[in-house]
Amino acid sequence: MADIIDGKAFAEGLRARVATVAADFEAKAGRKAGLAVVLVGEDPASQVYVRNKGKQTLACGMASFEHKLPADTSEADLLALVDRLNADPAVDGILVQLPLPAHMNEQKVIATINPDKDVDGFHVVNVGRLATGLPGYVPCTPLGCVMLLKDKLGSLSGLDAVVIGRSNIVGKPMAQLLIAESCTVTVAHSRTKDLPAAVRRADIVVAAVGRPEMVKGDWLKPGATVIDVGINRVPAAEEGKTRLVGDVDFASASEVAGAITPVPGGVGPMTIAVLLRNTIVAAHRAADLAFDESAL
Ligand code: NAD
Numbered sequence: 001m002a003d004i005i006d007g008k009a010f011a012e013g014l015r016a017r018v019a020t021v022a023a024d025f026e027a028k029a030g031r032k033a034g035l036a037v038v039l040v041g042e043d044p045a046s047q048v049y050v051r052n053k054g055k056q057t058l059a060c061g062m063a064s065f066e067h068k069l070p071a072d073t074s075e076a077d078l079l080a081l082v083d084r085l086n087a088d089p090a091v092d093g094i095l096v097q098l099p100l101p102a103h104m105n106e107q108k109v110i111a112t113i114n115p116d117k118d119v120d121g122f123h124v125v126n127v128g129r130l131a132t133g134l135p136g137y138v139p140c141t142p143l144g145c146v147m148l149l150k151d152k153l154g155s156l157s158g159l160d161a162v163v164i165g166r167s168n169i170v171g172k173p174m175a176q177l178l179i180a181e182s183c184t185v186t187v188a189h190s191r192t193k194d195l196p197a198a199v200r201r202a203d204i205v206v207a208a209v210g211r212p213e214m215v216k217g218d219w220l221k222p223g224a225t226v227i228d229v230g231i232n233r234v235p236a237a238e239e240g241k242t243r244l245v246g247d248v249d250f251a252s253a254s255e256v257a258g259a260i261t262p263v264p265g266g267v268g269p270m271t272i273a274v275l276l277r278n279t280i281v282a283a284h285r286a287a288d289l290a291f292d293e294s295a296l
Helices: 007-029 044-061 073-088 106-112 124-132 138-154 171-182 195-200 252-258 271-286
Strands: 036-041 063-069 093-096 160-166 184-188 204-207 227-229 231-234 242-243
Touching: 007 044, 007 138, 036 073, 036 271, 044 063, 044 271, 063 093, 073 106, 093 271, 106 160, 138 171, 138 204, 138 227, 160 171, 160 195, 171 184, 171 204, 171 271, 184 195, 184 242, 195 204, 195 252
Parallel strands: 036 063, 036 093, 160 184, 160 204, 204 227
Antiparallel strands: 231 242
């Protein structure tokens, strides 16, 4: 039976470390580190997520600035708000919650965020920094996955990794991070010819697909470490109820894997914790204060 990688506990520990660093930052800088979150429209999942971000930001001793705009806000008004946040010295990190309403160009909005406040790591400047090994901001979910992997395995150097999914938010930055950790990386996606064969070669499997329980236990190399990014809502046994499952078939995979993240309680809780980590890093850089980022 595989070890369970407890992302919830790791995320709690990370938030506690961020809180300690945030208190130290406030003492040195004479102000709190600040995170601004912009939500356009009333998508229920986004509302929950933004509320949790706000609560956890405050709990870490940082300032939270929430901007909730109606769904019919014009793109020009949203860009003007981002410009104001770019210029506001109390704001170290800016996150515009995606998806945006259809009448807005997400790329244009992301491109307007100052890359040095882009704590989500989606701006092309930060994508380029990650690809070239320069310090910048890395998307929170894949960075959280690497933290869990290193916590479990120590050095990842020389390991074979497969990343299933090639999105800009998870799959591609995940592959870049694993290359930086000296893994041999395969990126699989919807056109991959023989996915089970690609998965079977891997010591590390990261599934970021959005297909419930797609990756089966008999695809895995025995002892592999499995990181399940997927969050899929499926009907539960009880009528009218739903439950969350990942992209990995946990029941069969946990029989073969050496270690595996559960859903929920694996990768999910890491995302906001890493966002807070990125924000306190941004605050130190903005204030030109040194601290050991690797200690987080
Ligand atoms: P996406 O839809 O942008 O990308 C999915 C990727 O899966 C694509 O690159 C596609 O090529 C690949 N794919 C689709 N069908 C496939 C198949 N049959 N075989 C192999 N590859 C296939 O999704 P995303 O934004 O990268 O998110 C992926 C999953 O991770 C979703 O379930 C999402 O909810 C979840 N997610 C979780 C977090 C979190 O834990 N905080 C954050 C982001 C995304």
